[in-house]
Amino acid sequence: MKIKKEIEAIRPEVIELRRDFHRHPELGFKEFRTSGIVKDYLESLDLDEVHTCSGTGVIGILKGGKPGKRVILRADIDALPIQEDSGEPFASENPGIAHACGHDGHTAMLLGAAKIWAAHRAEIPGTLVFLFQPNEEDAGAQIMIDDGAMEITGKPDAIFGYHLWANFPLGKIGIHPGPTMASSYYFKIKIHGKGGHGGEPHGAINPIDAATYVLSAIKSFHTLEQDVFQPTVITCCMIHAGQKEIIVPDDLEMEGSIRCLHEGHEAVHARFREMVEQACALCRCTCEIELKCGNSLLNNDEALTALALETAETLVGPEHVVTKNVAMMGGDDFAEFLQYGPGFYFFIGMGDPAKGTDAHHHNAKFKVNEEALPIGIEMLMNLVSDYLKR
Ligand SMILES: [Zn+2]
Ligand SMILES: [Zn+2]
Structure with missing residues (x-):
C-alpha cells in the first residue's frame, strides 16, 4: 500500500522525464543527452556507485542496508530512425528519429523506481543494480557486455527486464515461462x-x-x-x-x-x-x-516466472494476467545478459484504442499510454521485493 502511494507521488516526475526523453530521442550509441540525464539523476540519488559503460550505457548500484541477493534491473534507452506521426504535443524534435518503441517510458520508469528504492535503502535486503542499456534495437547489450558491464554489475542472482506493450490492453501484464522471445x-x-x-x-x-x-x-x-x-x-x-x-x-x-x-x-x-x-x-x-x-533466445527462468505470476496476480488480479500468446518471434537483446544469471522479462499492457495507444511498436503513430507507467513500476518493485524476501 505504501509503495502504491509513493509511486503515485512520483508519477508526475516520471511522466515529465518520459516526455523529455520523448521530445529528444537519440539513436543507438548516440544517446548522449539521455545518458547524461540518467547519470545525473542517479548521482542525485546518492547511489553507492554510478558508472558509464560503452559510451552511453549507465550503471548505478544501490547497496541495501541488509545483506541479500544482487538483482540487475535493465531498461533500454534508445530510439528509432523513424519520422514520428503521433500528434503528441511533446513529439520528437529530432527529424527522422522517434521513441516509437516505448524505451523513453522504460527509462523513466526505472529512474522513478530507483528514486523510491534509494529513499528506502536501509530496508532493502540486497543490492540493486540499475542498468541503462543503449541501442537495444541493434544488439547494444553485447557491446555493453564486451565493454565490461558485467564486471561493473557483479554476478547477479537475478536479472529483470520489461517492455511496455501496445498489443495488450492497459492494465494487463504479460507473463510467459521459458522461451519467450526468439x-x-x-x-x-x-x-x-x-x-x-x-x-x-x-x-x-x-x-x-x-x-x-x-x-x-x-x-x-x-x-x-x-x-x-x-x-x-x-x-x-x-x-x-x-x-x-x-x-x-x-x-x-x-x-x-x-x-x-x-x-x-x-x-x-x-x-x-x-x-x-x-x-x-x-x-x-x-x-x-x-x-x-x-x-539470443530470451528464455525466462521457470522459478522467477512462477514468482512473477504470483506478484502480478496479487497486483492486478489473475484475470488481468495474460499468459497466452505472449511468446513471440520478435527478440530483445535483454537475452544477452541471461548468460550471467537467471532472468525474467515481462510485458506491461498499455493498449487503448480510444487513446491510440494500441498502434504497433515501430509505427510512426506509436504512443505510450502514460497510465501504464505506474503499473509497470509497481510490478517491477513488487517483483524485486518478493524476490529479495525469498
Ligand atoms: Zn523496438
Ligand atoms: Zn523495444
Whole structure:
C-alpha cells in the first residue's frame, strides 16, 4: 500500500522525464543527452556507485542496508530512425528519429523506481543494480557486455527486464515461462554468377535464378523439415541485383533474418547454410553466407516466472494476467545478459484504442499510454521485493 502511494507521488516526475526523453530521442550509441540525464539523476540519488559503460550505457548500484541477493534491473534507452506521426504535443524534435518503441517510458520508469528504492535503502535486503542499456534495437547489450558491464554489475542472482506493450490492453501484464522471445540472426548472402547478354542466358550464369531456388529451399525447410513445435521463421527482406533489363548481373545480395523460439538455433543455421550452398550450386553459382547475431533466445527462468505470476496476480488480479500468446518471434537483446544469471522479462499492457495507444511498436503513430507507467513500476518493485524476501 505504501509503495502504491509513493509511486503515485512520483508519477508526475516520471511522466515529465518520459516526455523529455520523448521530445529528444537519440539513436543507438548516440544517446548522449539521455545518458547524461540518467547519470545525473542517479548521482542525485546518492547511489553507492554510478558508472558509464560503452559510451552511453549507465550503471548505478544501490547497496541495501541488509545483506541479500544482487538483482540487475535493465531498461533500454534508445530510439528509432523513424519520422514520428503521433500528434503528441511533446513529439520528437529530432527529424527522422522517434521513441516509437516505448524505451523513453522504460527509462523513466526505472529512474522513478530507483528514486523510491534509494529513499528506502536501509530496508532493502540486497543490492540493486540499475542498468541503462543503449541501442537495444541493434544488439547494444553485447557491446555493453564486451565493454565490461558485467564486471561493473557483479554476478547477479537475478536479472529483470520489461517492455511496455501496445498489443495488450492497459492494465494487463504479460507473463510467459521459458522461451519467450526468439533468437534472431541476420543473414547476408552474396551469390556470384557470371554476367552476360539477356538474349543469351546460356552464355551467362544468372544469380537471380539461384536466388529463386534459395527462397524455395527456405520454404520447403519450413513446411517439410522443421518441427512445428520448434517455432522457426526465416524471412528474406532484401534482394538487390541487376541494373538493366537486358543484362544478366554478375552478383546478387539477399538479406533477412532467422528466428528461433527454441534452443536449437545452431542446427537450423547449419541446415540453412547447407540449403543455400546447394541451391546456388544447382544453378552453377557460388555464394558467401554471413550470419550475425541480432539477439539470443530470451528464455525466462521457470522459478522467477512462477514468482512473477504470483506478484502480478496479487497486483492486478489473475484475470488481468495474460499468459497466452505472449511468446513471440520478435527478440530483445535483454537475452544477452541471461548468460550471467537467471532472468525474467515481462510485458506491461498499455493498449487503448480510444487513446491510440494500441498502434504497433515501430509505427510512426506509436504512443505510450502514460497510465501504464505506474503499473509497470509497481510490478517491477513488487517483483524485486518478493524476490529479495525469498
Ligand atoms: Zn523496438
Ligand atoms: Zn523495444
